[in-house]
Amino acid sequence: MVVVLVIVIVVGVLGIGIVVSMMMMSQKRTQSQVENLSLEMANAINKDDWVGQMNNMTEFSRELVFSSRSALDEAIAHHQRMKPIALQLLDEARQSARLIEDERKELTVLIMKDLQKSANQIAETSASGNELKLPGVTAGAMKVKTVDAGYIDGVLTNLTSAEGLPDLREFDSQEKYITPKSFVYLPNINAKLPAPDDDLKFDFCSLPASAKNTISPARLTSNSVFRKLMTAGPEAGNDFTKCKFLPSAVQMISTTKVSTGGEQLNAPMSVSITAASPGATLKLP
Amino acid sequence: MFRYRMLRILALVLSVFFVLGDPAKAGTADWVVQIMTKVVEPCLNYPNSKLSPLIRSSIYFEQNVLDPSDVDRELQKRGAEPDAAIPETLYEHLYYSHSRALGLRRYKQLVLKPGTTGTIRITTSSSSNQEEISAAVNATIRIYLDLYLNKMPLRSIVVPKDSFDLFIQGMQKHGFRNFTAVPGQFSPSLATLSIRSEPAGRQQYMNYGF
Numbered sequence: 255m256v257v258v259l260v261i262v263i264v265v266g267v268l269g270i271g272i273v274v275s276m277m278m279m280s281q282k283r284t285q286s287q288v289e290n291l292s293l294e295m296a297n298a299i300n301k302d303d304w305v306g307q308m309n310n311m312t313e314f315s316r317e318l319v320f321s322s323r324s325a326l327d328e329a330i331a332h333h334q335r336m337k338p339i340a341l342q343l344l345d346e347a348r349q350s351a352r353l354i355e356d357e358r359k360e361l362t363v364l365i366m367k368d369l370q371k372s373a374n375q376i377a378e379t380s381a382s383g384n385e386l387k388l389p390g391v392t393a394g395a396m397k398v399k400t401v402d403a404g405y406i407d408g409v410l411t412n413l414t415s416a417e418g419l420p421d422l423r424e425f426d427s428q429e430k431y432i433t434p435k436s437f438v439y440l441p442n443i444n445a446k447l448p449a450p451d452d453d454l455k456f457d458f459c460s461l462p463a464s465a466k467n468t469i470s471p472a473r474l475t476s477n478s479v480f481r482k483l484m485t486a487g488p489e490a491g492n493d494f495t496k497c498k499f500l501p502s503a504v505q506m507i508s509t510t511k512v513s514t515g516g517e518q519l520n521a522p523m524s525v526s527i528t529a530a531s532p533g534a535t536l537k538l539p
Numbered sequence: 540m541f542r543y544r545m546l547r548i549l550a551l552v553l554s555v556f557f558v559l560g561d562p563a564k565a566g567t568a569d570w571v572v573q574i575m576t577k578v579v580e581p582c583l584n585y586p587n588s589k590l591s592p593l594i595r596s597s598i599y600f601e602q603n604v605l606d607p608s609d610v611d612r613e614l615q616k617r618g619a620e621p622d623a624a625i626p627e628t629l630y631e632h633l634y635y636s637h638s639r640a641l642g643l644r645r646y647k648q649l650v651l652k653p654g655t656t657g658t659i660r661i662t663t664s665s666s667s668n669q670e671e672i673s674a675a676v677n678a679t680i681r682i683y684l685d686l687y688l689n690k691m692p693l694r695s696i697v698v699p700k701d702s703f704d705l706f707i708q709g710m711q712k713h714g715f716r717n718f719t720a721v722p723g724q725f726s727p728s729l730a731t732l733s734i735r736s737e738p739a740g741r742q743q744y745m746n747y748g749f
Contacts, residue, residue, distance in 0.1 A: 307583050311590065314634055314642025321643055328688045336687055339714060339747060343640075343681060350641045357583075357590055364585055418631060418645030 306534025373487030
């Protein structure tokens with residue numbers, strides 16, 4: 255009787271051990287897969303530095319409007335003859351600011367669609383993935399639950415304010431658009447210009463700047479610092495034009511079902527991985 | 540103070556004289572603003588981008604790095620202190636696409652001495668196209684306005700000879716008009732531009748606001 259009891263206990267312990275190790279193996283396998291896929295997607299966000307270049311161009315467009323407005327004000331005050339040409343140059347600068355805002359939105363949609371496409375491909379591939387089977391225990395294939403696009407909390411922009419426009423730098427300091435000492439622009443802001451140009455949008459996104467000629471590579475990071483902008487996939491129907499800023503990080507959540515003897519565990523194992531995109535290159539060429 | 544003012548007025552009067560004077564003498568200037576234009580690729584070249592190809596105009600300024608002009612020598616004879624030289628300094632980058640100014644990054648303030656005269660010199664790449672010339676024209680007008688508002692009379696604009704006609708057409712699109720200088724009837728103003736080619740051979744006066 256005792257022997258039978260011992261055997262039952264040993265078998266039970268072995269069974270539990272197998273299930274636990276199976277879950278751990280499955281989680282490790284899923285985590286490794288998700289890490290690689292997240293890094294690939296994060297890398298794709300800024301592989302050609304389009305995000306960094308768009309951030310730069312948004313700020314440069316802002317400087318063009320500011321300097322053109324200053325020239326017009328000066329012409330009106332002291333050189334009326336030059337007012338028409340100053341007005342012409344300001345109009346051009348304002349139109350360009352609108353064009354760049356439209357292009358920034360286009361690029362955001364392009365990046366989000368690419369992320370969605372990748373998420374869909376991963377979802378299709380993983381649905382037909384291999385199961386891991388041991389006697390009595392089965393770990394299902396990894397399934398992509400969501401792919402969110404966002405940014406990393408605490409990462410500033412790749413932009414500094416212009417040394418040659420001290421009035422703008424002073425305005426930016428007053429508005430707290432830039433850090434006090436390094437003059438780096440804060441992320442995820444609409445850096446409005448003074449009136450009457452405050453109708454124009456200049457949205458800056460978070461993106462690591464290069465440091466000492468080194469570009470920050472795509473990297474895995476803690477989930478706790480990820481801030482979501484919008485879900486990219488795999489579900490369809492998202493209106494990506496509503497994504498407020500260009501993304502610079504991705505978070506992928508996947509699940510794996512582990513079943514014992516045909517009976518599914520109540521909660522599927524979930525793996526969540528965050529990856530940051532590569533940073534900006536040194537500066538716009 | 541009065542003497543200094545008089546010297547500055549004399550310098551301005553002499554500089555206006557030089558605008559109509561011997562073109563060879565227009566080669567010397569107190570300051571030179573250099574506009575160098577080139578296509579930047581690849582940049583912002585995502586599918587259906589309206590910001591590509593991107594053209595960059597790099598603008599540099601320098602002052603008193605050449606031998607003193609006749610005006611400077613005359614002024615120095617009369618006791619004026621020569622100004623400190625400003626070596627070639629990157630002023631700003633202007634970015635263009637499809638003949639439209641998109642952005643500006645200003646690196647320094649324009650610290651040329653007010654009241655001094657100078658030249659804008661255009662350089663384009665050897666394979667310059669219409670868009671590049673158009674960017675050079677726009678950059679010239681933006682700099683010209685800066686100089687005008689800072690009271691720095693422009694003596695001449697020097698343009699590569701093979702881009703001369705396109706440059707003049709570009710200026711006309713921005714409201715500048717050709718102007719024929721008739722000796723004795725010419726009324727010089729700060730809005731009068733003398734555009735000449737390099738190598739020499741072409742020259743055109745243009746006015747704005749008449």
